[in-house]
Amino acid sequence: MTLVLTTYDWVPDMPRGFVRDIRVRWLLEELGRPYRVETVPLREKSPDHIAQQPFAQVPFIRDGDLTLFESGAILLHLAEGTDLMPADRRPQVQQWLIAALNSVEPFLMAWVIPKLFGKDEAGAARREPLLRKRLDQLQAALGGRDWLTGDSFTVADLLMADILRIPAQNGLLDELHPLAAYVERATARPAFGKALADQMAHWRAADERQAVSQGK
Ligand SMILES: N[C@@H](CCC(=O)N[C@@H](CS)C(=O)NCC(=O)O)C(=O)O
Numbered sequence: 033m034t035l036v037l038t039t040y041d042w043v044p045d046m047p048r049g050f051v052r053d054i055r056v057r058w059l060l061e062e063l064g065r066p067y068r069v070e071t072v073p074l075r076e077k078s079p080d081h082i083a084q085q086p087f088a089q090v091p092f093i094r095d096g097d098l099t100l101f102e103s104g105a106i107l108l109h110l111a112e113g114t115d116l117m118p119a120d121r122r123p124q125v126q127q128w129l130i131a132a133l134n135s136v137e138p139f140l141m142a143w144v145i146p147k148l149f150g151k152d153e154a155g156a157a158r159r160e161p162l163l164r165k166r167l168d169q170l171q172a173a174l175g176g177r178d179w180l181t182g183d184s185f186t187v188a189d190l191l192m193a194d195i196l197r198i199p200a201q202n203g204l205l206d207e208l209h210p211l212a213a214y215v216e217r218a219t220a221r222p223a224f225g226k227a228l229a230d231q232m233a234h235w236r237a238a239d240e241r242q243a244v245s246q247g248k
Contacts, residue, residue: 041071061223111187128188193218
């Protein structure tokens, strides 16, 4: 049965390219697993949506009989038994994937919400030092290696690099050359390019549907 990935029916320009279904699309492309996309409305949260994602967010997936929410849990489930979760490094891959979600992304979101959604420069400036500290610490931990857990790219790198795209695009990695190179290395992978193109095409199709329904 084809895996189903659910995302929003439409979002404004700002999060396009960053809606978290991108990380699931990216992994599915890396794995060569076919999937189809379904949508839920961004604004009206239905009981059916909440039954599948209790926080009324996206993404969530249906993989056979299994419905899963939380992008990290989805990535762990899909990567299991593949080259992106090498058996001899499984605990380290899980550790870094959880570090991405729990020790990096919260500091990024604390900065992103005032900076990019709230246009609150003062609020963002207050949070920036803590985010910068995490980014410095992450670069030190990477320690000149190409990838977080060894010689090969894993699902932990996929998630960490996805999270680091926003700091990279907002100048926060300008002085952190090894970390910036890490993000570039990860996002240069064809699977990321395909995932990003597909997500952007999804929003364009939504715009076109909206224009037709409004008779433009
Ligand atoms: N921890 C969740 C976060 C999901 C999340 O923040 N989703 C965003 C889109 S990227 C969302 O649905 N935002 C709208 C909302 O919270 O109503 C995950 O990683 O899946």
